[in-house]
Amino acid sequence: MNIKNKVAIIGTGCSKFGERYDASREDLICEAAFEAYADAGVEPSQIQAAWLGVQFSGQSATPLGDALKLFNIPMTRVENYCASGMDAVRNGALAIAAGMYDVVLALGYEKMRDGGLGRPYKSHPLIDFGEAAPHIFALAAQRYFKTYGASKEDLARVAVKNHHNGTLSPKAHMRMEVTPETVLKAPMIYSPLGLFDCCPTTDGAAAVILCRADLAKSFTKSPIYIKGIGLAVQSAEIHNKPGYDYLSFPATVNASRQAYQQAGVTADDVDFAEVHDCFSITEILNYEDLGFAKRGEGFRDLKDGKFALDGAKPVNPSGGLKSFGHPIGATGARMIYECTQQLQGRAGERQVKDAEIGLAHNLGGPAAVACVTIVGNSL
DSSP states (O other): OOOTTTEEEEEEEEOOOBOOTTOOHHHHHHHHHHHHHHHHTOOGGGOOEEEEEOSSOOSTTHHHHHHHTOOSSOEEEEOBTBTHHHHHHHHHHHHHHTTSOSEEEEEEEEOOSSSOOOOTTOOOTTTTTTOOHHHHHHHHHHHHHHHHOOOHHHHHHHHHHHHHHHTTOTTOSOOOOOOHHHHHHSOEEETTEEGGGBOOOOBEEEEEEEEEGGGGGGTOSSOEEEEEEEEEEOOTTGGGSTTOOSSOOHHHHHHHHHHHHHHTOOGGGOOEEEOOOSBHHHHHHHHHHTTSSOTTTHHHHHHTTTTSTTSSSOBOTTOHHHHHOOOHHHHHHHHHHHHHHHHTTOOGGGOOTTOOEEEEEEEETTTTEEEEEEEESOO
């Protein structure tokens, strides 16, 4: 069964991202959900099922039900590393395409600024000792530098671009311009990744309301249609495998292949993309894994302006994880929110001109799970 054009996005919502010490998880969930309800023109009573994407909560989907008083309907918690929010959308879309429901809610949230965070993928007492996400992605950067001749100045271009875009996103965590000099002189986190090569730790929530495509126009004049969704899983210890070269994320390659095939499009047909820039090097590798650039050419295309807001293929017009922030469970749903805003022409100063097809991409694990969603504004 092909999911193409069977499911529509009729409403989206997003909380303000940032250090939300003033807001509980219930506050964040309600900010996102009630904005989505209003956007879709639906009442809570019309929601037939719901999926909650969250990484660090072990309480089933009950936080969603309690916050929104959505009881006595099917509700499922989805945890799939940094792809949790997008996988929640994926599960809701598949349920609609299968004919189970007419209208559903997918919501992701994370409260990361207060409360301890565990290490979800630690699995070995010696091999994993001292290991953290910056370490793994720093190894990818060093290998990319060695193989293709890129440099820390190329990483800085990602940060400069995404911080600029983030200043145009009212709900972004870090709405501030940075210069190449600021990025290059920032404190080192794990060489060659400095402070401004890393995304912030953020609180936030985002929501997506989905319905059967044939019902979409009864809710909104401008529904967005899901064209394809791919999900791929690799080993959670891919970085420990002797044959891994750190120059690509196979999960992204496979997930994007699935999504392109379902949608009947190629990378060239995508007008803009929201990609998982947890670190600056990750975005450059994503260009190549998603087919936006040839192998070893991503950093050169970036330098030439291809991925700028006014470039041939804008990437992360929202500011990405780097500027908008990365509340793990919320990020994938937030990407769908951004794609919907762009395709409906509601993105304001960051609007991509003549946008018709958008792509959203999550990577998590690290590099173990990837989810790619392709959406369009016409059937």
